[in-house]
Amino acid sequence: MTQDHDIFADLQRRLTTGEFDYGAKLRAEVLRKDYGCAASTIRETLLRLSALGLVEFQEQRGFRMPDYSLEKQNDITEMRIMLESEGACRSIKSGGVDWEARLTAAHHKLSHIESRMGVMGMVEDLPKLWSEAELEFHQTLISASGSQTLVEMHLMVYNRYRQIKIETDKALTDLAANVQEHKNILDAAVSGDTELMRRRIYEHFERHLSDTSRRPEMSLVG
Amino acid sequence: MTQDHDIFADLQRRLTTGEFDYGAKLRAEVLRKDYGCAASTIRETLLRLSALGLVEFQEQRGFRMPDYSLEKQNDITEMRIMLESEGACRSIKSGGVDWEARLTAAHHKLSHIESRMGVMGMVEDLPKLWSEAELEFHQTLISASGSQTLVEMHLMVYNRYRQIKIETDKALTDLAANVQEHKNILDAAVSGDTELMRRRIYEHFERHLSDTSRRPEMSLVG
């Protein structure tokens, strides 16, 4: 495994767990000390992370952690609603039993971790496990959409969402609601009702939208 | 201006004008000779282009021009329809006269170039001018959507669309239809009718979808 691979993974984690302040400069010369490598190796990693939107790159003025704003949070949340609704509805239409089975499995894993979190809190490597399982659930949701591009765009938006919702995620508020919402989404998938699915996805994100934000009402795939 | 900046722009052009075969390997060591720079400078540029999806990067196995497939073309086209419809409808809702004016201006430029193309063919720097004007028109269309993320995603998809539709674009077939479609989109914008806008955008792309492809029917913003 390449050095860059590990650094990439670790920096991605740090960028989505609040280790850097919003807007903070990310200097290759500084970060290299954390990994014992050359500054140009870090530079390359940062360039790759900026492809995901986790790092902002500007010519001749280096790299930064993106800054936070409420508008941005709304924007990213709306985009997630749009992409996941679209992807989930397409999946319902063409996914079949295989997709339902995979989604059920992903939900089972996630659900198991979420209930342990309820009991034990954010101890050990639960945050990491939860993080992986939550991503997998949402990715599985749209995985039968038949659109590679949609899946890619979703991953980018998902990462940005994680990055901008760091604070709220750390607090364990809404855990119970969250668990129920994931269950509701799974149920909608099994029911095959696309309109229900859209509602359930909207409800999952609703509380992260401020009220100036628009609500997506209709579907793209009928 | 940095060296990388120019190389970036030039390689972007080459990647969207058919200079490389689909799936062709892009070797830094080879490309560096075209620009008289070090291989690592090219590497950096390719990394940045892969952020746009114009280059595929795989760890330890370098860079490639993406391959072509009909499914991919459909996928990318559908995604453009989705993002542009959504963006244009949001723009209608919150753009106002200012947006309409900017769109009219962008259309005027594009229209002027398109009619010159009809007369003179793809001579001089007409392809470059058309390319710029067409992008600007479509970007203006969604520019009042209020969503930075949507605009960014759209740019990525737009670039990929250009890359995968190289052949058809070179041929000047459908020029007349294209001109009319842009006009129709402008009219829909001015009319303020979001459903009309969706239809017009769909019609603009319809002929680039094979019939296995799904048609987006409903709107996300009411």
Add this chain to the structure above:
DNA sequence: AATTTTTGAAATTTCGATATTTTATAGGAT
């Protein structure tokens, strides 16, 4: 004959140093 292992060339990644550009500060002019 088919499969696995070795091996060397080619390609990719990493490095540390140098060149260029930006940013901050101080000095000088209006």
Add this chain to the structure above:
DNA sequence: ATCCTATAAAATATCGAAATTTCAAAAATT
């Protein structure tokens, strides 16, 4: 005092070479 200019320090971009990994062809094994 405000604005412009020069200069030094810091940060970024570029380089070419060295280290590592992949790829494919030849050799060895089953």
